[in-house]
Amino acid sequence: MRPVSALRVRTRLRAAPGAAWALAVLVALTACLAAAFPRALDRYADAGLDRALALARPDRTSVLVTAPQPDFGLSPGEREEALRPDPLAVRYAGAVAAADRRAPLAVDREQSTYGVRTTEGVTVPEPWLPMPSGIPPQFHFAAQHGLGDHARVGSGRLPRVTGAPVTARTGALEAAVTTETAGRLRIEVGSVLHVPRVGGRPLTVRITGVLVPRDPDGAYWSTQPVLREPSLTRVPGPPGADREQYWLGALLLAPDAGPALLGTSGMPVRYWQLAPDTGALHAHDVDRLVSAVAALESGPGLREMRAEVDPLADVGTDLDETAVAFEGLRSGIGPLVAVAATGAGTVAGVVLLMAGGLAADRRRAELALLRARGASLRGVAGRLLAETAVVALPAGALGLAAALLALPGARLG
Known part of the structure; x- marks a missing residue:
């Protein structure tokens, strides 16, 4: 059998437009749902993390960097100078930079500040x-x-x-x-x-x-x-x-x-109050966030923070505890989500297989005639694949695009 031509495919599709449109709708819906499901989970997980952070309140989620009042060995003028706005601002810029280097943690500069307070x-x-x-x-x-x-x-x-x-x-x-x-x-x-x-x-x-x-x-x-x-x-x-x-x-x-x-x-201290940018935090980055906060509190990040701010600076936050609590809640409902995903995928696969079986049964006589005229199985399969791909590929792309437009903000992968 000669290779399948585009003219033959178009002729076949014109001969059965109803079946072609039905296949296109089925594939588009399946592709849309298949792409929308994980993106919806991503968005719901991110919304859950935002809610957990909002309920935890900023006094637990903000990163508070404190440094004791200047050494008593300094002159009174030097101790006072360390508490003025300009030196504090320079160290604030360094503190923000040190925190931003700990991705996925990012600083919300609009809500962050610094100053001097009594303890x-x-x-x-x-x-x-x-x-x-x-x-x-x-x-x-x-x-x-x-x-x-x-x-x-x-x-x-x-x-x-x-x-x-x-x-x-x-x-x-x-x-x-x-x-x-x-x-x-x-x-x-x-x-x-x-x-x-x-x-x-x-x-x-x-x-x-x-x-x-x-x-x-x-x-x-x-x-x-x-x-x-x-x-x-x-x-x-x-x-x-x-x-x-x-x-x-x-x-x-x-x-x-x-x-x-x-x-x-009142035992005054200098402080740099760094609010996390919750819009930059995602549920799939919780493990990395916990590691970043741990590094800031007692690891390489603390060393970098002290180099930027003060050798005796201390970093404190409960942001990692909030993230761990959220991850525990999400892990508890993970099996339910897996069951739902497996069930939905199985149903979609069964529907497509049934649609393919019905199409093959409807064309049984035509395929038998082609085989009687000497068409090889490879040739018949190629013709069927071409006819299906002409309809299914554009429909699948359309369904994927619809899912991307309907659920923006989630990971493309």
């Missing part, structure tokens, strides 16, 4: 502040970069530094509070707080503004929740005892007021 609350014994158990409230102080970009002024204005640069001996500062802190601690614009200092006169802090966070649930405000809203804290004691309570809040200083915290008893 211990400082008691402020103002008689007009609320005292639930007769205990004065405590405050954390934070000079955090980007305050004006992440909050709008509800009343008053943003804090600023006027006159000479702030030092550890500066006697007066300006600060702001969030609306939550202002409401619960009865603070308003113009309020004055006298903050005790080590070996000197109290630091006078004047409230110049009440701020409304633009994205209160974002990493900028929620990595350290006390900056956004105060909390009632219990005095340490035995479990179950009726312990006394006191308020713990935060005062937000101007970004260049960090050196003043060296004069307080």
